[in-house]
Amino acid sequence: MNTNRTRVAIHNRNMRTDAEEFARPAQPPDTTSWSALREAAKDCEACHLYKGATQTVFGEGPKGATMMLVGEQPGDYEDVAGKPFVGPAGKIMDQALEEAGIDRTKVYVTNAVKHFKWEPRGKRRIHQKPNSREIAACRPWLEAELRIVKPKLVVAMGATAAQTIFGPAFRVTRERGKVLSSKLAPRVLATVHPSSLLRQPDEASREREYKRFVSDLRAALYAAGEE
Numbered sequence: 001m002n003t004n005r006t007r008v009a010i011h012n013r014n015m016r017t018d019a020e021e022f023a024r025p026a027q028p029p030d031t032t033s034w035s036a037l038r039e040a041a042k043d044c045e046a047c048h049l050y051k052g053a054t055q056t057v058f059g060e061g062p063k064g065a066t067m068m069l070v071g072e073q074p075g076d077y078e079d080v081a082g083k084p085f086v087g088p089a090g091k092i093m094d095q096a097l098e099e100a101g102i103d104r105t106k107v108y109v110t111n112a113v114k115h116f117k118w119e120p121r122g123k124r125r126i127h128q129k130p131n132s133r134e135i136a137a138c139r140p141w142l143e144a145e146l147r148i149v150k151p152k153l154v155v156a157m158g159a160t161a162a163q164t165i166f167g168p169a170f171r172v173t174r175e176r177g178k179v180l181s182s183k184l185a186p187r188v189l190a191t192v193h194p195s196s197l198l199r200q201p202d203e204a205s206r207e208r209e210y211k212r213f214v215s216d217l218r219a220a221l222y223a224a225g226e227e
């Protein structure tokens with residue numbers, strides 16, 4: 001094959017990808033009204049992810065909740081329902097919250113990225129991890145939620161949530177379970193994303209990791225001053 005022609009084809013493909021996968025910082029309205037914020041987020045087109053998703057999945061929970069749980073992004077179920085953490089990972093999270101003594105109706109639950117990123121595989125929509133540009137584009141929505149809810153403690157679940165709050169060098173494996181401080185929130189505890197419990201290779205490791213997750217949530221409850 002003609003090498004120059006191949007280079008041009010790759011260049012054109014990359015150019016097309018860059019143009020299609022645009023991402024600029026979202027601009028939430030300056031408001032103290034959670035409802036107004038949520039309404040505005042429905043129309044966000046700051047990055048290309050809105051195009052493939054059914055709807056914006058904004059956070060949910062009481063304004064003034066002492067604890068805010070932050071995940072990565074909505075999954076297939078959440079995208080259809082328009083609610084965070086209602087799929088399999090949400091169910092295991094609910095079970096762990098209950099076991100840790102945390103009432104889910106009293107915590108605010110949201111994601112670092114508000115639209116579902118996926119790729120087709122047959123008839124299925126397979127989760128794709130959001131990249132740093134998409135995370136940065138969506139971050140103003142999380143900042144706005146934090147400004148309004150003002151939780152005493154944020155639980156960052158998984159690498160995407162933790163890196164949104166602490167930056168790309170943050171490693172959950174190193175800092176898991178510690179109460180740390182960041183510019184975004186004064187008190188943050190990082191743990192794994194509940195979906196990681198579903199990916200464990202066998203029942204024994206799933207049980208072990210589930211117990212660790214519950215233990216992190218208990219530590220969060222204590223740190224939020226709820227126990």
Ligand code: SF4
Nearest residue numbers: 044046047115137138
């Ligand atoms: S993912 Fe976030 S920044 Fe991108 S369009 Fe959706 S709400 Fe806006």
